Amino acid sequence: MVSTADRSEIAFFDLETTIPTRPGQSYAILEFGSILVCPKKLIELESYNTLVRPHDLSFLSPNFVRANGITADAVVSAPTFSEIADRVYDILNGRVWAGHNILRFDCVRLREAYAQINRPPPEPKGTIDSLALLTQRFGRRAGDMKMATLAAYFGLGRQSHRSLDDVRMNFEVVKHCATVLFLVISQVFSIIISLFYIQFHSNILLIQESANPVEQIPIPVESVYLPPESIPSNEAMVEDSSSTTLSDAFNKQSEFITSTEISRPSITVSVAPFLHGSQRIQILHRDIPLQIRCDAMRIRFGLSTKFLDHAGRPRLSFVVDLNSSDLCDLLDACDNIAKRFVDSDSNHEWRPVVSRKPGFYDSPTIRLHLRTIAGDSSGWMTEIYHKQSSSSSSSSSSLSAQQLVYSNYDVIELDALFRPGSFVDAYFSLDPYNYPQNAGIRLVAKKLIVHY
Template identity: 50%
Template sequence: MSSSSGEERSEIAFFDVETTVPTQPGQRRALLEFGAILVCPRKLVELDSYSTFVRPADLSLISTMSPRSNGITPDAVVSAPPFLQISDRVYDLLHGRIWAGHNILGFDCARIREAFAEIGKPAPEPKDTIDSYTLLKRTFGRRAGDMKMATLATYFGLGQQTHRSLDDVRMNLEVLKYCAAVLLLESSLCVTAEEVEPNTAQRNPFDMGQLSDEMEESYETSSTESSEMYSVESSEMSFAVAVSDGRSDLGGFLEPDEVLTSSISASFVTFSKKIQLFHETILRLRCSHLKVWFGISTNFLDHAGRPRLNFVVNAPQSLCKVLDACDVIARNLSSDSGSSSEWWPVVHSIYRIWR
C-alpha cells in the first residue's frame, strides 16, 4: 500500500459501490462494482478516477432481478478481479481522505469495511465524511422529494441514474454543485417575504404556476424578441425572487436614477491593472427592486451536454442605462490605452433581451 502525507491527501474521495441484494434472511451482500473519483476541494473538479467490476466468491448470489445491481449478471463479473486483488488500490484511494457520497454512511462505508474484513485486511479510515443524502435532507429541504439520487438528478435535469458506480459518483458531484448554487443564490437574493411583498408570506418560490403568472404580468408589454425569450425560458426556470434591500448601512451607494451618466468617469488602478469607475467618488450601485429568475435551462449546456444552472435578471431600464454608459466609458479607456486584450462587455446581452 502506498502512503501519502496528510497534505497530499487533501482530495475528496467520492465513491460508490454496487452489491448483490439478499433474497433471503441472513444472506450477505457481495461487492459487484467499486467506483471512485478524487475531487479537488477548492475547484470541485475531478482529478482522478477508478472503477472496476468485482467478482464475488459466490456468483450465485447475483440476482439479475435486483434493482440495485442494475442487471449486473454473472457473465459481466466472471472475468473481473476478486476484491483481494483490488484491495490495495481501494485502500490507497480512500485511506486518510475525506469520503463523500450519497447515503454512504447508511450503506457504502459499511460495505467497504465488510469487504476488507472478509479478506482479513485492515479497512481504510476516512479523515472525515460527507454524506450528501444527510446533508441535503437538512439543508435543501423537501423540494426534491425523497432526496434520493435519482430524484435529485431528475429535479435538476441531469438525466437518469444508471446505478453504475462511476456514473453515480459523477452525478453525485454534479447534484452537489447544483444544490450549492441554488442555496447560495437563495441566501444572497432572498429576504423575508414581508420585505418583498406583504401579501406573499406563504408563497412557495418553487411553484411553477406562480412563476408563470409573474412572468406573464411582468412582460405582457414586452417586445417580440422578449416574448420569444419568455416562451422558451418560462417553462424551464425554477422560480422568481423579488429583492428589496431594507438595510440602512448603504451610505455611498446610489440608485440608478440618482446617477448622472455624463458624470461617470474611469481610470486605471495601477497596481491591479483594473478599471475603476467614478461618480464624484467611487461608483457604487444599489437597486432596490430586482427580479431574478434562476434554475435549470436546457438552452445552456455544460461540456458534457447537461443542462446548467442559469439566472436571469429583470433589470429596470434605469439600471441598464447606467451599466451601458459604464460599458462604453470602460471600453473607450481600454482602447485608448492601447490594450490588445479582448473586451468582455460589462453589460451582458441578457439585460438587453429582457429590457
C-alpha cells in the same frame, strides 16, 4: 509517499452490490467506482472503476442479470475484492469521503468487505453524505431526495446504477444544489437589505411628517420583498405599485381580513421567475399578500407529526372544519387560480386546499400548519393564545386571550392544547408550493387563539 494529512482531495465513491434474497445472506460487492475531486476548483482529478467478483459465487445464479446491466459472466471474470483492496485503500484512506447514502450503506458494506479478508479498512478524514446533507440543507424541493429524483430535478439525465456514472452524477447534483443554496442565500441578503431600506426610509418619512405635517413626501417602491421567513417556503416576492409608499406597503403585509371582506375580482396571482425554469407564486388581494382571519373554527383532528423538517423536527399541522361557505368558496377560487400557473405538462398531483370526503367528514375541512423558527434554533413562530370560551365575542379574542410561550419543541404539551372538538380563531396566509410530485396551497397559521 504522501501523508494522509496532505490528502486534500474529496473521494466520491459508490458501490453496486447484490441484494440478499434469504435470511442471513450478506451483501456482495459487484462494482466499485470513485473519483477524486479538487475541493478548491471542484473539478475531477482522476477516476477508478472496476467490477468485482464476489468471494461466494453462489450469490450469482446462471441467469443472474442486474437491472443495471452487470451480467454474471462479467462479474465472474472480474478481480476479487482482495485483489483490489490495496487500490481502494489508497484511494480512500485519509481523504474526505463523499457519496449518496454512504453512511448507512456504502461505508458499512466496505467495512464488511475488508473484515471478510481480515484487513483493516481505510479510514476517512471526514464524510459528506449528500443524502443527509441535502435533505437538511436543500429541503424537499426535489421530492424523495433519491439520486434519480435529484438528477431528474436538475435535468441531468437518468441514473444508470453503475458506480462510476452514479458517482459523477452525485458530484453534479451536489454542485447544482450548492448553486441553488447560494442563490437563496443571496436572496436572503437582498431581503435583509430591502428591510433595512424600508426601516431607514420609514424613519425618515416619520421625521418629515413630524417636522412638516402638511408636506409629506411619499417614497415610491419598485418592489417590496416579503420577510425572510418566507424564503424557505414557496411564497413569491411581491411587486407593489409605484404609487405605494414603502411604509404603507410594509404595514399592509400584516393585515388579516375575513372572507366577507374579500373582493373576488381583486384576487390576483403574482408569478416571479425562480430557479431552473421554476416559478414562485404569491396570491394577492388588491396587490397585497392575501392573509385571512376566520373565527371559531372547530378542530377536527389534533396535531399531526407525520412529516419532518430539514432538521428532523416534526412539521406540525391540524385539521379544522370549514364553518363558512364563503371561506370554502374563496379557497376553492384561490385553488383554481393558483393551479393555472403549474406546468400543464408536468406530473404534479394537485392537492386541493379544501378536503371533501363524502361519507367520512360531515363538512369540508382544511389543514392549518404551524410555523417554526428557521435554522437550528428551537421554537414556534406561530403566535398561540389561550382564551376562555365565556369571553364576550370572538371579535375581541385578542384582547381577552393570553399568549402562550413555548421555548422548545414540546409536541406533547401542544397536542394537549389542540384537542378535537375545541374551537380556534385562525389567522393564516396562503403559501402555494410546487414540488416534482405534488403541488397545492399550504395554509400557514401566523396566529391562533384556542378556546377552552
